[in-house]
Amino acid sequence: MTLWPGSVRLLACAVGLWATALLAPGPVALCAIPIIIGLGFLCLRRHHHLGVLLILFSCLLTVQITMHNAAQGPVGNSDVDGIVVGHSQPSASGWTRLTVLSPTGFSEVLSPSAPPDGSHVRMHTESLDGIRLSQDDPEIHRRPNTVWQWRAELRMQLRHDSLAAGHSGGQLLPGLVVGDTEPQDARMEDDMRVVSLTHISAVSGSNVTIVSLGAGLLAGACRAGPRVRVGVGVLTCVGYVFIVGFEPSAIRAAGMSIAVALVFLRGGGISPVAVMSSTVCVLLSLVPVLAASVGFVLSVVSTAAIMFLVPLIHRRLSLHLSMVPSVLISAVLVPLVAQLACTPVLVAIDPRIGLWSVAANALAAPAVLPATVLGFLSLVCGGLGLIGVPGLLWCAQLPAWLGSLCAWWIVGVARVCAGLPGAALDWPDPPWGTLAALALLMLLGVGLWLLAYRREWGIPAVVLCICLTAMIIVLGRSKPPAEDWVVMICDVGQGSAALINLGAGRGLVIDTGEDPKPIDVCLDEGGIEDFDLFISHFDADHSAGYAGTTWSRTLHRLWVSANAADRPETRAIAADTGAEVLTTRRGGTLTIGRARIQVLWPPAQPGRSSRSVTAPEGMPSEGTAPKGTSPEDADDGTEVRNEDSLVLRVEQNGLSYLIPGDIGEDEQYIVAQSLEPVDVLIAPHHGSSDLSEDFFTAAGARLGVVSVGENSYGHPTTRALQAFGPVPVLRTDLCGSIAVYADARYSTAHGCENAEETALSQDGGDAAAKAAGVSGGVCANRSRAAAHRVSTRR
Numbered sequence: 001m002t003l004w005p006g007s008v009r010l011l012a013c014a015v016g017l018w019a020t021a022l023l024a025p026g027p028v029a030l031c032a033i034p035i036i037i038g039l040g041f042l043c044l045r046r047h048h049h050l051g052v053l054l055i056l057f058s059c060l061l062t063v064q065i066t067m068h069n070a071a072q073g074p075v076g077n078s079d080v081d082g083i084v085v086g087h088s089q090p091s092a093s094g095w096t097r098l099t100v101l102s103p104t105g106f107s108e109v110l111s112p113s114a115p116p117d118g119s120h121v122r123m124h125t126e127s128l129d130g131i132r133l134s135q136d137d138p139e140i141h142r143r144p145n146t147v148w149q150w151r152a153e154l155r156m157q158l159r160h161d162s163l164a165a166g167h168s169g170g171q172l173l174p175g176l177v178v179g180d181t182e183p184q185d186a187r188m189e190d191d192m193r194v195v196s197l198t199h200i201s202a203v204s205g206s207n208v209t210i211v212s213l214g215a216g217l218l219a220g221a222c223r224a225g226p227r228v229r230v231g232v233g234v235l236t237c238v239g240y241v242f243i244v245g246f247e248p249s250a251i252r253a254a255g256m257s258i259a260v261a262l263v264f265l266r267g268g269g270i271s272p273v274a275v276m277s278s279t280v281c282v283l284l285s286l287v288p289v290l291a292a293s294v295g296f297v298l299s300v301v302s303t304a305a306i307m308f309l310v311p312l313i314h315r316r317l318s319l320h321l322s323m324v325p326s327v328l329i330s331a332v333l334v335p336l337v338a339q340l341a342c343t344p345v346l347v348a349i350d351p352r353i354g355l356w357s358v359a360a361n362a363l364a365a366p367a368v369l370p371a372t373v374l375g376f377l378s379l380v381c382g383g384l385g386l387i388g389v390p391g392l393l394w395c396a397q398l399p400a401w402l403g404s405l406c407a408w409w410i411v412g413v414a415r416v417c418a419g420l421p422g423a424a425l426d427w428p429d430p431p432w433g434t435l436a437a438l439a440l441l442m443l444l445g446v447g448l449w450l451l452a453y454r455r456e457w458g459i460p461a462v463v464l465c466i467c468l469t470a471m472i473i474v475l476g477r478s479k480p481p482a483e484d485w486v487v488m489i490c491d492v493g494q495g496s497a498a499l500i501n502l503g504a505g506r507g508l509v510i511d512t513g514e515d516p517k518p519i520d521v522c523l524d525e526g527g528i529e530d531f532d533l534f535i536s537h538f539d540a541d542h543s544a545g546y547a548g549t550t551w552s553r554t555l556h557r558l559w560v561s562a563n564a565a566d567r568p569e570t571r572a573i574a575a576d577t578g579a580e581v582l583t584t585r586r587g588g589t590l591t592i593g594r595a596r597i598q599v600l601w602p603p604a605q606p607g608r609s610s611r612s613v614t615a616p617e618g619m620p621s622e623g624t625a626p627k628g629t630s631p632e633d634a635d636d637g638t639e640v641r642n643e644d645s646l647v648l649r650v651e652q653n654g655l656s657y658l659i660p661g662d663i664g665e666d667e668q669y670i671v672a673q674s675l676e677p678v679d680v681l682i683a684p685h686h687g688s689s690d691l692s693e694d695f696f697t698a699a700g701a702r703l704g705v706v707s708v709g710e711n712s713y714g715h716p717t718t719r720a721l722q723a724f725g726p727v728p729v730l731r732t733d734l735c736g737s738i739a740v741y742a743d744a745r746y747s748t749a750h751g752c753e754n755a756e757e758t759a760l761s762q763d764g765g766d767a768a769a770k771a772a773g774v775s776g777g778v779c780a781n782r783s784r785a786a787a788h789r790v791s792t793r794r
Contacts, residue, residue: 009053010277016057017064017284021291027069033058042188060285068288070104075357080132081109081122086245087114087183097131098138099247106246106287113137117245118148129566150386151243155180157382157393158375161400162407169408172201173400176368176407177246177375179203184785186516186547188411191418195360196339196346200410201367203244205256205299210372212257213239234258236320237303243379247289249295256281256299260307272307276300294349296340305341310334316452335361338442344437353437355422363413367406419552424521436472440465480525481739488739489682490522491732491749493709495541497522498659498682500650502593505529509549510659512647514541516548522737523549525749531606532592533579534559534663536646538569555579562604562643584646594652600671601647601663601789642685644666649678653742658699660684668695675699681724682707687716696723703746704729705738 020029040054082102090096096114100107100121109132115121120142125132144152149448155178155658162173163183171188174180179187179202192201199206216233224232241254259279280300283290290296310333339358347353354360378400385393417423427433446460452670481488490497492513499522500508507528512519512535523531533555549555558579560570565583574581584590585604590597657680663671668684672695681701684691685707704724706716708731721729730738736749 007271007277009056010274010281012053013057013060014277014280014284017281018291019062020061021064021068021284021288023173024288025065027065030062031063032077036061060281065284066287067105067286069106069514071289077124077126078132079122079378080109080125082107082120084115084119084121084138086115086117086247086250088247090114097247098315099245101246107132108248108289109134111138112710115140116144116148116152118144118151141613150383153386154243154383156377157386157396158326158379158400161283161378161382161397162375162404164397165401165404165408167404167408168411169404169406172407172411173371173375173404175202176207176371176410177403179247179250179410187551188414189410190517190520190548191414193350194418194424195354195414196342196357197360197364197410197414199298200364203250203253204292205260205303206368207372208237208240208244208250208253208257209260210369211240211376213260214373214376219632220361240376248290248293251287252283252296253292253297255279256303260303260354263305274305276304279500297345301341301345302338306334307335309341311338313337313452317553332362337363340441343441343587344434347427347437348434351427351429352424352468353427354417354424356417357419359416360413363417364410366408370402371406371410374399374406378403382556425473426478428472430474442468448574478525478736479747480749481737481747482741483527484741485526485739486653486742487650487657487680488522488737489705489707489730489732490519491709491735491737492518492522492545492707493541493733494686494711494715495545495709496661496682496707497542497545498529498707499523499526499654500527500595501526502595506593507531508534508592508595510534511536511542512545512549514544515553516545516551519545520548520551523553525737528553530554530556532557532559533573534646535564535570536648536659537561537571537642537644538564538567539642539662542661543569543573547576550577557582559584561585561602561644561646563602596651598649598650600647601660602644647671649676655679655740655742655744656773657740658682658701660690660695662686664688664690665692668692671695672698677701679703679744683716683720683724685715686711686713687720688713689717689719691720691723693723695726702727702744703740706731709733 004337017106030524036054036058036229040051043051043054045051054462069762080100080102082100084098085101085106086099088097095110097111098109098114098121100109100123109123109125110128111123111134115138117136119140121138121140122135123132123138124136125134127133143653155174158178159174159180162170164170171183171185174182181202189198189201192198203445212233215236216229219232220229237254237257241250244250256279259275283296310330313598314326314329314333317324317333320324321329336358339361343353378396378398381392381396381399385391428436443461444465447458447465450456450458450461454456485620487501488499490499490513493515495513496511497513497519498510500510502508505527507523507526507530509519509523509528509531512533531549531553533546533549535546535558555577556579558570558574558577558581560567560581560583562583562585564570565581570581575578584599586601587598588599590599605728642662642664643666645663645667647661647663648659650657650659656676656678658675658678660668660671660680662685664685669692672692675695675698677698677700679701681696681699683704683706684695688705701724704721704727706720706729708715710733716731730746730748730752734750735752738746738748740746
């Protein structure tokens with residue numbers, strides 16, 4: 001491939017614009033533009049290419065700085081007045097990212113609600129980390145016009161026709177075709193992410209490319225010339241993006257697809273380097289925020305790899321594997337090259353690699369094309385039907401059903417591959433993990449290049465790459481607990497989740513954390529298949545991840561406080577999982593298997609009747625059953641707060657431990673008055689400073705555990721760590737999941753500092769805390785293979 005001087009100029013310009021977009025210079029940088037232009041004109045005579053590069057770069061940089069500062073708006077408060085042209089799905093906290101087209105350009109605004117696309121809105125916003133934030137709901141001054149209403153109806157029509165298929169493929173198809181990911185459940189999203197199929201779960205460059213290339217090739221079949229083919233492809237791409245929405249991800253996908261369409265529809269005489277570089281230049285000039293977008297990086301890397309490497313490798317393989325159909329070679333080669341090229345970026349986002357990602361992409365790839373085409377055909381029929389063409393609304397159902405069937409295959413591939421051993425292997429954290437992946441990729445590339453040219457050093461290079469990869473995975477993997485663990489405090493980030501082992505695959509789950517995946521991983525590590533679920537209270541970091549507990553497992557009963565029996569969240573979990581809802585109150589005692597559970601908090605609210613609860617067959621309950629309330633007597637308007645958290649004291653196999661939820665100082669003081677000492681104490685409220693020292697003293701724990709993740713609250717606080725006294729204190733954010741055994745030993749998933757080497761003095765203080773290492777979050781088990789016996793009870 002010849003690299004023309006023009007291509008080199010555009011490539012250098014794209015790199016420069018990417019760097020300036022990341023630096024995000026303010027308006028004062030415009031003062032340097034005349035100087036750069038002047039230098040460009042001075043270089044034109046002797047260094048023509050450098051002069052043209054400087055002039056071109058200065059012009060595009062002017063546009064980039066203008067668009068960047070216009071999109072950000074003033075540093076302080078300001079009003080954003082424009083049309084909503086796209087929005088993200090609401091996050092777990094309820095916030096939605098709106099894309100607003102105003103006279104100054106595109107603006108990204110975080111909003112507590114999402115008005116319909118096409119609405120003319122006005123919002124009072126403030127600057128927040130490069131985007132705008134609106135504390136109030138947008139003021140809608142004008143409702144969407146007829147075109148925007150048609151678009152909304154068209155998207156809903158596709159969703160309705162897809163979901164009518166009645167299987168998981170119908171949930172995926174709207175996301176694959178128009179970016180509507182709302183029907184997708186948490187497990188589907190996680191399975192797609194684990195096997196690197198997230199580019200299929202929502203509209204990506206490949207989907208837009210299929211549509212635009214298909215339209216261009218159809219025009220070519222009608223004997224259209226190269227320019228007409230390109231024009232039809234580009235216009236189809238623009239119309240398609242209008243249906244999808246003008247979010248940065250859709251704009252990025254459109255830009256990459258137009259680049260591919262130009263190369264393949266235009267034919268010869270055009271440089272792929274020039275096309276790719278030009279596309280990056282235009283996108284980064286008009287939408288500078290894409291420079292920091294991981295999706296944009298992945299799109300550029302994967303598109304470049306497919307555009308430059310696939311033709312060369314395909315040509316070589318076709319010569320040596322002449323008996324293999326070309327289509328089959330492409331089906332395996334394209335996802336393999338794209339996956340390998342994106343690996344250094346992917347491990348920087350999520351430091352894990354999957355052994356089955358390439359296989360999943362190769363197996364899913366044949367279904368992506370028909371699913372996209374059929375979904376787009378259903379979209380076209382539905383759109384024409386909505387404007388009055390008779391019979392087409394009915395005709396839209398058939399391609400949607402067939403497209404959902406293709407999407408069902410993709411979901412099935414993701415689910416099977418995500419469940420295989422080695423689907424998500426630990427990898428070193430960035431930057432070392434990223435550099436290691438990049439070095440291994442370069443070594444593999446060199447080995448494959450040598451093999452392609454039949455050089456003898458090719459095989460040793462590939463073997464060395466495989467061995468080094470395996471060594472990094474083995475050395476960095478998490479240590480699973482031994483089979484005789486009693487209680488496990490799961491690493492679920494900034495949240496709480498604990499498992500109680502009842503043996504033979506049975507267990508109890510106390511809280512779930514916020515995200516489904518970490519609790520799912522923890523249950524897999526613990527080998528729990530059948531379980532009861534206790535929810536201490538309905539803060540998201542304790543309950544929102546409940547869906548992950550039911551993936552390939554059986555949930556029998558849901559235990560909640562009597563004060564939360566009739567909460568909407570309780571009814572939602574019961575309806576979603578089919579679990580029987582049982583209630584507890586202070587003073588109740590429950591025996592399940594070998595675990596004896598005392599409910600220490602909260603007391604039932606006045607006016608609630610109580611009822612006895614018995615355990616179903618297979619999980620016998622002995623002793624005194626907890627008492628609660630009947631749903632008809634519950635107050636639906638009662639707010640369950642941290643103060644209403646369940647506090648459970650558990651005795652099992654000679655080990656006692658306390659799981660206190662998020663109770664605060666006042667509640668801790670009351671519980672402390674009748675609290676019997678325990679072996680293990682989990683810090684209330686993730687190590688918050690809202691605590692009572694009397695509670696920690698009464699617990700008299702031999703081992704302290706803090707369930708905590710990255711947060712902005714300062715958890716765990718020095719005061720909370722000091723309150724444990726001179727005992728080992730383990731943190732899940734540093735040690736990973738923590739397993740405790742019957743003879744008072746513990747092991748951790750990751751190596752961390754040995755907490756037994758130091759201890760706080762009895763009088764505490766910051767100096768003692770620093771000397772003991774507690775303020776920095778000491779945790780045990782420097783060796784993953786070792787398990788340590790905790791110190792003697794005070």
